[in-house]
Amino acid sequence: MTPTDASRFRVGFVTGATPDKWARAWRDRSRTPLDLVPVTEDEQAGALNELDMVIVRLPIDRDDVHRVRLYDELPVAVFAADHYLAAADELTTADLADEQLVRPHPSGWRPTADQLDWPPMDEKDAIETVAAGTGVVIVPMSVARLHHRKDTAYRVVTDLDPTTVALVWRIDRDDDDTQAFVGITRGRTANTSR
Template sequence: MTGQEEPSSFRLAYVPGVTPTKWVRVWNERLPDVPLTLVQVPAAEAYELLRTGGADAGLVRLPVDRTDLSAIPLYTETTVVVVPKDHVVAAVEEVSPEELADEIVLHPLDDTLDWERPPGRPAMERPETTADAIELVAAGVGLLAVPQSLARLHHRKDLTYRPLSDTPESRVALSWPQAEPTPDLVEEFIGIVRGRTVNSTRGRGATPPQPKAKAKRPEKSGRPADKSPRSGSGGAKGLKGAKGAKSVKRGSKAGKPRRRS
């Protein structure tokens, strides 16, 4: 797809927890004639959706297979542990994995954190989804470690969360299918998430650079400048008078009578 074959809309996929609102708002301001369609997709299915053309670009979680997909890291999320409000962890500002050693920590199948070894003790079965794990935490079955955005997404009045130190963190990225050149609308969205201005040299809405105006040189007169001295006190007459004064002075000295011995 090239700039000459632009689609009538731009399809942006996003995984749970990611909020594309601010970027969508900028898009609508800059390209009001190109509707942006949001496509929510589970994190595990986002890459296949991009490969099969189900979306033009996607806000996904790293890692991304760079074989056929491009990606730009955007930000890193804090990892938190979700607990019941009356749990002892709720009384502290931050908790470490060592402090959860005796706790059952749920590890759902759609977990987005790259654990070498999850903290705490494993449950007998892994929940199918993060939403299922949240329900189990509310039932007092165990705790759950997730990116902070997912804890907010699944907020409940009877649950809270605290930062979990020294653990993997989830990184959010913008990804799109590799193509040469990058489609114009994808390039436009890349510019938006990177904070480029509307007058950037890239993107569909860029204003072409204007040639600089050349400074005007002062017009030359048709008459050459008269550098010869003018008549008057400063002209040739004045110079002649000055020479005459010198000659008179020298003449008066020559005509002085000599002293006789």
């Protein structure tokens, strides 16, 4: 990523987020060119040093930002398509108590079964691992859909909290373009005033 270019408006978005509808509205209303920049969850906080705004998954460890909640994502367990869990319509953490998590869940929840030490891996690698029939990974539904494979299945885990997706920007970057993009994400039309 390069430092913010004043002639362009740069919005990062975390894996699985879909900023397209907001980008279309921006392009219809603004003369400032918009760049959408993909970032990982690990990069999202630091990306705010280089981008104008970032669509993130909360929590984000920064005090120098404004936050606007956009939506919540349901947590899903992803596993091999032939896994017995695929027979259920939805799951609870009790259903996953004997499973191996190939990637820790951000909430800190762990199955009761002894867990193996897995190397760190991103969402795509974790889903590839579970596709081979080794363990389960819990991710937001949008991530499961993004990396869906024919050899995997996923089900909502009903007793885990959803993940919140939010739009964040630095407090010192609160200008007209920033407020215009916030307005678009909040559903304001071109004729709506704040």
